[in-house]
Amino acid sequence: MQIERAISGVTTLGPGNRLAIWVNGCYRHCKGCVSKRLQRFEPRNEQNVLTYFDNFDLSTVDGITISGGEPFEQAGDLLFLVKYFKERGIDDILIYSGYTIEELYKKNDENIRQILTEIAVLIDGPYIEEQNNDMGNLKGSGNQRIIFINPAFKNLYDEYYSDARKMQEFQFGNYIVAVGIPTKKYIAEFITD
Numbered sequence: 001m002q003i004e005r006a007i008s009g010v011t012t013l014g015p016g017n018r019l020a021i022w023v024n025g026c027y028r029h030c031k032g033c034v035s036k037r038l039q040r041f042e043p044r045n046e047q048n049v050l051t052y053f054d055n056f057d058l059s060t061v062d063g064i065t066i067s068g069g070e071p072f073e074q075a076g077d078l079l080f081l082v083k084y085f086k087e088r089g090i091d092d093i094l095i096y097s098g099y100t101i102e103e104l105y106k107k108n109d110e111n112i113r114q115i116l117t118e119i120a121v122l123i124d125g126p127y128i129e130e131q132n133n134d135m136g137n138l139k140g141s142g143n144q145r146i147i148f149i150n151p152a153f154k155n156l157y158d159e160y161y162s163d164a165r166k167m168q169e170f171q172f173g174n175y176i177v178a179v180g181i182p183t184k185k186y187i188a189e190f191i192t193d
């Protein structure tokens with residue numbers, strides 16, 4: 001799977017202590033996308049999920065957030081990844097997609113269908129700059145929906161969503177990664193790529 005990076009200790013992309021994963025490749029090209037560099041597919045980032053994630057300590061991880069890029073462009077690998085974490089006892093798996101759930105079903109892909117039964121939450125739809133109202137701790141723009149595939153997670157996420165947006169910054173290799181759902185002010189002041 002093409003994985004740009006994975007960072008643990010993330011608290012700004014879902015409730016609890018999370019391992020956040022960003023994958024490469026997205027065809028959507030939303031205006032104002034804050035992950036422009038991840039729109040490119042990167043064959044050199046091809047990772048073996050088993051060896052890559054065996055390096056992470058999952059004992060303190062409450063949930064997984066998978067973003068990008070567009071995770072569903074690598075649907076077979078994505079399903080493998082979801083199962084990898086579920087087999088290790090992590091059920092709170094949140095995926096961000098630039099596709100709506102209807103568009104995902106229309107792809108008629110068995111991997112996608114299965115992913116949409118296994119995960120806890122899907123946040124769907126493209127980023128629409130004009131609908132970024134700086135509200136909510138999980139969605140970049142108002143058109144996006146928080147869809148509970150597993151309704152058991154609804155209360156936990158509702159409480160988290162009602163908080164103001166916040167950001168974390170991590171050193172990753174030789175650059176700083178801003179993690180979270182940025183406000184328009186934060187995007188204007190700090191996000192360069």
Ligand code: SF4
Pocket residue numbers: 026027028029030033034035036038039068069070097098099125126127
């Ligand atoms: S779907 Fe997400 S990663 Fe893809 S262009 Fe839109 S905002 Fe960027």
